[in-house]
Structures are given as C-alpha cells and as structure tokens.
Amino acid sequence: MKVLKYLFILMCLSSLAYADKNIKIGSLGKENEVSRVIKVIMYDNYYVPNSFQIKAGETIKFEVENAGELVHEFNIANKMMHIKHQPEMEKMVENEILFADSIDKDKMKKMSKMDKTMGHSHSNSVLLEPKKKGDIIWKFDNAVNIEVACNVPGHYQAGMIAKVNIK
Numbered sequence: 001m002k003v004l005k006y007l008f009i010l011m012c013l014s015s016l017a018y019a020d021k022n023i024k025i026g027s028l029g030k031e032n033e034v035s036r037v038i039k040v041i042m043y044d045n046y047y048v049p050n051s052f053q054i055k056a057g058e059t060i061k062f063e064v065e066n067a068g069e070l071v072h073e074f075n076i077a078n079k080m081m082h083i084k085h086q087p088e089m090e091k092m093v094e095n096e097i098l099f100a101d102s103i104d105k106d107k108m109k110k111m112s113k114m115d116k117t118m119g120h121s122h123s124n125s126v127l128l129e130p131k132k133k134g135d136i137i138w139k140f141d142n143a144v145n146i147e148v149a150c151n152v153p154g155h156y157q158a159g160m161i162a163k164v165n166i167k
C-alpha cells in the first residue's frame with residue numbers, strides 16, 4: 001500500500017510539472033475584443049490590486065501605472081515562466097540596460113540586435129520606469145497557476161506577485 005501511495009504522489013507531482021510546462025497562459029488580445037478595463041498601480045514592490053478575478057475567455061485591458069520609485073514589470077505568466085525570465089532581467093542589469101530607477105532604451109535597442117533577450121519585447125509583459133504608464137491587452141484561457149509578477153531582480157523574491165484566478 002505504501003508503495004502505491006508513493007507512486008500516486010509521484011504521478012501527481014509529475015503531471016503537475018508537465019501541466020506547468022505546457023500550460024496555455026492565454027494570448028495577446030485585440031482592442032475591439034476588450035470586455036473589461038482594469039487599472040493597476042505598481043508600487044515598490046507590490047501591485048494594487050494584488051489579485052484578479054477573470055472569466056475564462058475574457059479579454060482584459062490592463063492600464064498599468066508605475067507609482068513607485070523603482071522600475072517595475074507587469075508580466076502575465078505562470079511561475080515557471082517567471083523563474084525562467086529572471087536571468088534575462090539579470091542580464092539586462094549586468095549589461096547596464098536596466099537600472100534600479102531607469103531603463104537605457106537606446107542601449108536596449110542596440111543590444112537587442114545582437115541578443116534578442118536584451119530587447120525585453122514580450123507580448124505578455126510591460127516594463128515601466130517610475131511615473132510611466134503602459135497598457136497590455138490579454139485574452140485569458142482557462143488556465144491554472146497564472147500570476148502577474150515583476151521579474152526585476154529581487155522583486156519577485158520580495159513578493160511582487162498578484163494572483164490571477166480564472167474561472
């Protein structure tokens with residue numbers, strides 16, 4: 001019996017990992033399909049609101065404002081994608097593209113010609129300097145483990161995460 005239980009737990013764990021890797025996080029939405037606008041304010045290091053209730057299939061326009069004193073990201077993904085994205089952000093810091101409170105956009109453009117990851121052009125993300133605003137339109141699929149998070153080095157670890165509940 002013990003072995004069976006162990007096997008069952010193992011199967012659950014591996015299917016979870018599998019689901020996370022192949023999960024659909026949704027897709028870039030179209031302006032004319034927007035069913036709801038949600039205003040989000042980013043502070044150091046949290047979001048207001050800090051959770052979102054979404055209906056599966058809904059297209060949301062997030063109007064994001066950075067009211068903090070640091071650069072922040074509004075990135076819609078699952079945990080695994082966030083963790084994967086973090087070294088890219090670290091590389092942007094190392095290459096002096098991303099600073100605590102600013103982004104060197106000229107350098108970002110130049111570097112992205114050599115290394116695509118340096119361009120930070122992800123459809124599921126907006127990266128904003130303090131006092132800047134940005135929009136992101138996202139069509140949500142019925143998915144689990146979706147979270148909005150900031151992957152500027154240290155911020156995810158500091159808890160800059162907003163839960164997304166899709167029903």
Ligand SMILES: [Cu+2]
Binds near residue numbers: 073150151
């Ligand atoms: Cu942040």
